[in-house]
Amino acid sequence: MTPVELSRTVLHAVRRAVDDGELSVTVPERAVVTPPGPGGCGDYATNIALQLARAAEQPPRRVAEILRGRLLDDHRITDVVVTGAGFLNLSLESAASAALVDEIRRRGRRYGHAARPSGNSVELRCPAEVRAVVAADAVARLLRSQGDSVRVRYDGRPAPEWESVLGVDLRDGVDLRDGVDLSEVDSEGTDTDSADVTIRPVPVPVPLLVPVPAPTNPLPLGRDAARWALLHPAAHDRPRIPGDHLIQRETNPLFRVRYAHARTRALLRNAADLGFDPEPGPVSRTEELVALLGDHPRILTAAATHHTPDRLARHLVTVADATSPLLPAVLPLGEEKPSAAHRARLALAEAAGTVLAGGLSLLGIDAPDHL
Known part of the structure; x- marks a missing residue:
């Protein structure tokens, strides 16, 4: 359910x-x-x-x-x-978690996406500022995942390296829905609602006596870390650049998310070597993880509706943290034979990894199978 x-x-x-x-x-x-x-x-x-x-x-x-x-x-x-x-x-009932896992495995990274076009048309406007441009790009991805057609217009001229390094689509005013150019597609009768939205993250002012660090160029971080650094903080918070976004340790939320995903993929490879496949079924003591996976579609809808990619980023961190305790029990130990419980845990781990990968892709961040 x-x-x-x-x-x-x-x-x-x-x-x-x-x-x-x-x-x-x-x-x-x-x-x-x-x-x-x-x-x-x-x-x-x-x-x-x-x-x-x-x-x-x-x-x-x-x-x-x-x-x-x-x-x-x-x-x-x-x-x-x-x-x-x-x-x-x-x-x-335990079968409910199995049905959820089966749905995630069936829909893959599109789990939580709209099944059909919404009929909504959205025009995003943002200044030619790197954080605003990356945020608008992520919001556009989220809106498209919910079936909306989206145009992004820039007030100014974005730097070309924001596209080459940060992966932002700088085609001003192109009408897209889930990555498809609609400018030459007959969409008569599909768009029933339209909206204009301005995307410009502005940190709250700090007291005059508190030193404010000078803005730092995020480009040296590379695409994934730079996008996370700009998207993970709420719009009213100030990004930490360079921060610890390149450090591979538990203090780095981006690392925790990508590491949890990579471990689920490693478990699938290891299970294949042992000769067993994932099979959805009841898994004990995983209520929190199952609830978070079930809540993923709502999070995507809320992040798209309120134009808050940070909400999705925080959700992914929570999913990753809830996934980690499951992973050591997925594979049989020693001479133990793979059982139905191992197959069910593997299926749940696979579903969690799929949600993490799909969420990262909506933020424009890669989810590598190896770290």
């Missing part, structure tokens, strides 16, 4: 409670489901009871208890626990 399907299931439970007369509320259009926070448990959590409590004129925990019974009627949900002020924490 994906987060989108789970959101629909929660709304269905609300609708049933309304139909049975236990709740007198307007059924919302959307129920937010996220990985559990501190004090939570299970695979996902939702605050729908807190959202409805005032309109229902009942305490949030009472609303949560009403919904709990209806959610347990769904065979795909194995447990529902009410915590805190009224959060619903949901545990899914």
Whole structure:
């Protein structure tokens, strides 16, 4: 069960409670489901009871208890626990993670991308400043992943090396959707909405007494490290250049993401040498990783909608950190024979690596199979 399907299931439970007369509320259009926070448990959590409590004129925990019974009627949900002020924490059957892994393996790096054109047309404008140009390039990639057609226009003349070194597409005003030039394609009847967006990351001002480092040229970092250095900080934060973006150690978030991906690819090679393939199935104690992989489509949509590639970058770091504990248990040890559990762990590791590679590609960063 994906987060989108789970959101629909929660709304269905609300609708049933309304139909049975236990709740007198307007059924919302959307129920937010996220990985559990501190004090939570299970695979996902939702605050729908807190959202409805005032309109229902009942305490949030009472609303949560009403919904709990209806959610347990769904065979795909194995447990529902009410915590805190009224959060619903949901545990899914193990087959749900297998279905998610199977979906990721089937869709590959396009997992989380829109299945069809959205009909939206977006024009991004940005000044000819290196951080703004790289950010606009990443935002354009994200928007295209969600089916939008995108034009990027520059106020000024970008430096040619921003294309040759940083991989930015400097074709001013070319209409693209997911990398396809639409300027000569008959798109009559496809674009139903249009928007103009200005991309210009501006760090918040610092107090006058605090020394501000002079801007540093990111080009010596090379394409991948430079793009990460410019995209990982939020728009209101100041990039750290040169920083530690080229250092291969755990203090470097980019290294953690690429290393986690490279390890998943190494495990696939090693498993092939041992004569077994990945096969989706239940994997114990991986709830956090499964929840993060399931949340990937929502992250892509949010990053595209709010023009925040940093949101995707941070998500990739979290996925990488949640993947690392799984990897040592993927291959059999010593004389141990490959089992269904090993195949399921390998499939989950492969799915995590696919999400990491797909996310990096949307940031314009390479995901090498070897580090």
